[in-house]
Amino acid sequence: MNIPNSEKIYIYERENKRCFYCGKNLKYRQITLDHYIPKSKGGTKEVFNLVLSCRKCNKLKGNRIPRDYEKRIISLFQQAFGDGMIKSEKLIIPREDLEEQILYIDRIEYIEPNFVFQSKYMRFYIKNNTIERIILLGRKYED
Ligand SMILES: [Zn+2]
Known part of the structure; x- marks a missing residue:
């Protein structure tokens, strides 16, 4: 997986150097990054879709999509x-x-080919950790 070191370090610090799943303390050289929404299910390598994981947990999780993925991914994106x-x-x-x-984003509209988040007034298209496009919904910004 080709993740820039700056992003790896960010995720390492964000998770307080602990495995996201089991809480084990990890040295930097021990870490793996797990796609929270798996690659096979359309999850990309955005920083908000990667969590710190020990090897064991990464292997155990495999290709499953966690039940709380929507809330979790939105919160990691906001962070x-x-x-x-x-x-x-x-x-x-x-x-x-x-x-x-x-901060008002309350759902993931879809995942492929890029992450699309939605709040009441806007839809956000995200690719390569960049908000590439925003579509305005509703009336707030029409005037
Ligand atoms: Zn673990």
């Missing part, structure tokens, strides 16, 4: 955005509106 790990330079909406709407 990654807050931590400056998600790029959004080309967007035309004001930064503070973007920050607010990201």
Whole structure:
């Protein structure tokens, strides 16, 4: 898996150096990164879809999709955005509106070919840790 070191270190620190599944303390050289939504189910290597895992847990989890995936992925995405790990330079909406709407994301619209999140007013298309496109929904931004 080709994950830049900066992202690996971010995930390592984010999880407090512990296996996401069993809580075991891990040295950096012991870690593996698990696709929370598995690759085989369309999960990509976004920082918010990768969790720190010991080898054993990674193997045990295999290709299963965790039941709480939607809530978990949204929360990891919101955290990654807050931590400056998600790029959004080309967007035309004001930064503070973007920050607010990201906190309002309440569902994953779909996963393939990229992650699409949705709040009441916006739909966010994410690829390579970048918000590539936003579609405005409803009336708030039409005026
Ligand atoms: Zn573990």
